[in-house]
Amino acid sequence: MEPANARTYVVISGVIFGLVAVIHLLRAVNGWTFELGPVSVPVGASWVGFVVTAALCAWAIRLVSAKPDS
Numbered sequence: 001m002e003p004a005n006a007r008t009y010v011v012i013s014g015v016i017f018g019l020v021a022v023i024h025l026l027r028a029v030n031g032w033t034f035e036l037g038p039v040s041v042p043v044g045a046s047w048v049g050f051v052v053t054a055a056l057c058a059w060a061i062r063l064v065s066a067k068p069d070s
Contacts (some may be wrong), residue, residue, distance in 0.1 A: 007064060014060025017053045024050035 027034065028046040035041065 010060050010063050014057050017057040021050050021053035021057055
């Protein structure tokens with residue numbers, strides 16, 4: 001993968017993970033219910049989802065802002 005394409009991929013991935021993290025946080029803070037078929041997903045799952053997706057977003061930001069190896 002070319003460096004420009006890799007950078008674009010990381011930026012897009014970081015934005016998507018950031019949006020998903022915000023959605024998880026909103027659900028957890030507001031206590032919104034979520035049902036997947038007959039299963040009710042607990043709010044605690046959104047806290048875990050927030051931590052994981054926020055960490056992946058932060059990792060992407062760190063990769064994009066790092067100085068390239070010369």
